[in-house]
Amino acid sequence: MQNDEEIQLRGFILDVPDYPREGIVFKDITPLLKDRKAFRECIDQLVKTVSGMSFEYVLGVEARGFILGGAVAYRLGKGFIPARKRGKLPRRVLTQEYALEYGAAALDMHADAVEGGGRVLIIDDLLATGGTALAAARLIEGAGGIVAGAAFVIELGSLNGRKKLDSYKVLSLLRY
Numbered sequence: 001m002q003n004d005e006e007i008q009l010r011g012f013i014l015d016v017p018d019y020p021r022e023g024i025v026f027k028d029i030t031p032l033l034k035d036r037k038a039f040r041e042c043i044d045q046l047v048k049t050v051s052g053m054s055f056e057y058v059l060g061v062e063a064r065g066f067i068l069g070g071a072v073a074y075r076l077g078k079g080f081i082p083a084r085k086r087g088k089l090p091r092r093v094l095t096q097e098y099a100l101e102y103g104a105a106a107l108d109m110h111a112d113a114v115e116g117g118g119r120v121l122i123i124d125d126l127l128a129t130g131g132t133a134l135a136a137a138r139l140i141e142g143a144g145g146i147v148a149g150a151a152f153v154i155e156l157g158s159l160n161g162r163k164k165l166d167s168y169k170v171l172s173l174l175r176y
Helices: 030-034 036-050 064-076 131-142
Strands: 014-017 025-028 057-061 079-085 093-100 103-110 119-127 146-155 170-175
Touching: 030 036, 036 064, 036 146, 036 170, 057 064, 057 131, 064 079, 064 119, 079 131, 093 131, 103 131, 119 131, 131 146
Parallel strands: 057 079, 057 119, 119 146, 146 170
Antiparallel strands: 014 025, 079 103, 093 103
């Protein structure tokens, strides 16, 4: 995967124990985002990973998925759709509740975000239990769109999130 000019992305991801709750090891990508070469390499790898897929939109999940998804959408000339935490979007929304490995949450997406039959790629920083990505997929489908797949920087294999997404194409750069 690495050549002389590529950066080892794994070295820019920090483990933060007991965040946001005791027993959870949070994978912090902010050092990767801060380093211009590592961030560029991450986006380049995501773009390369999804380049053979057919889609019109990239859906980024709040908050780190906005950063990554926005950059990928820009690089590929695709539209960007934000999936936000409940109550943050100003117009009519679709809402999907889901379980996290440490609680529950909900995602909103504008009801008119996907034009009939539009193909959408989901991008987020982390695939853990799969609840967030599955909620995003249900939002896309609820709006009449088609999920082209989902791409992540990090996948926590021991939490089996990929299994929850088994009817979708799932790609990840790094597996832990």
